[in-house]
Amino acid sequence: MRIPMRFxxxxxxxxxAALAQADDRDLYGxxxxxxxLTHAEQPDGPKxxxxxxxxxPNASVSVGGVPLPGTGGGGNGLPQVSGNPxxxxxxxxxxxxxxxLDDDLHITWxxxxxxxxxxxxxxxxxxxxxxxxLTSRYETTSRKVSQEYExxxxxxxxxxxxxxxxxxxxxxxxxxxERTGSL
Numbered sequence: 001m002r003i004p005m006r007f008x009x010x011x012x013x014x015x016x017a018a019l020a021q022a023d024d025r026d027l028y029g030x031x032x033x034x035x036x037l038t039h040a041e042q043p044d045g046p047k048x049x050x051x052x053x054x055x056x057p058n059a060s061v062s063v064g065g066v067p068l069p070g071t072g073g074g075g076n077g078l079p080q081v082s083g084n085p086x087x088x089x090x091x092x093x094x095x096x097x098x099x100x101l102d103d104d105l106h107i108t109w110x111x112x113x114x115x116x117x118x119x120x121x122x123x124x125x126x127x128x129x130x131x132x133x134l135t136s137r138y139e140t141t142s143r144k145v146s147q148e149y150e151x152x153x154x155x156x157x158x159x160x161x162x163x164x165x166x167x168x169x170x171x172x173x174x175x176x177x178e179r180t181g182s183l
Contacts, residue, residue: 025151026131031177033094037156041174085140088147089113090159091173098134098149099183105129142166155179 090096093109100106101116105127108114117127117136127136137146144164152158157177164170 025153025155026182027129027134027149027151027157028098028100028131028183029179030097030181030183031095031157032180034156034176034178037176037178038174041158041176043172043174085142087163088145088161089115090147090149090175091161095180096177105134 089109089112093112095110097108097110098105099108103119105117106114107117117125117129117134119127119129125136125138127134129135132151134149135147137144139145143166144162146162146164148158148160150158150160155178157179159175159177161173161175162170163173
C-alpha cells in the first residue's frame with residue numbers, strides 16, 4: 001500500500017495546530033481584562049439571610065463601645081487597627097502576567113504589584129497549579145480568601161476570587177482576561 005505524499009503534510013499541519021491550541025490554553029502569558037466578558041460572568045451580589053428570623057437584628061455585646069468578638073456586632077467584632085484588609089491585587093488590575101520561575105510561579109499585576117508563589121503551604125498561603133489552572137487560599141483573623149485562575153476552553157482566563165468574612169456573607173468576584181501575549 002502506498003501512502004500519498006499529502007499525508008505527511010496533513011499530519012504535520014494537524015500536529016502544529018494542536019500544539020498552537022495547547023499554547024492558547026496555557027496559563028502562562030500576558031493577559032488583559034475584558035470588561036464585557038467580566039460583566040457577563042459576574043455573579044449576583046451576596047446572599048442575604050432568609051427565613052422567619054431574617055428581619056431580626058443581630059445581638060451584640062460591647063465593652064466601652066468596642067464590640068466583643070463573635071457577638072454579631074460591628075463586622076468581625078475586632079477593632080481594625082489599619083482599616084479594612086486589602087482585596088487581592090487581581091481585583092485592582094486590568095493586566096497581568098503569569099510566568100514560571102524555576103519551581104515557583106511569578107505573577108505580576110501590572111500597576112499594582114507582583115508575587116512569587118511556591119507550591120504547597122508557604123507562610124500560610126496554600127498554592128497549587130498546573131499548565132491550565134492555579135488555586136491559592138489563605139486565612140486571616142477576619143476572613144478566608146481563595147483565588148482560582150483557570151484557562152477555559154475558549155482560551156480566556158477566568159479568575160474567581162471568594163472573600164469569606166467571618167461575620168458576614170461570602171462575596172464572589174469573577175474577572176475574565178484575554179490573552180495578549182505568550183511567554
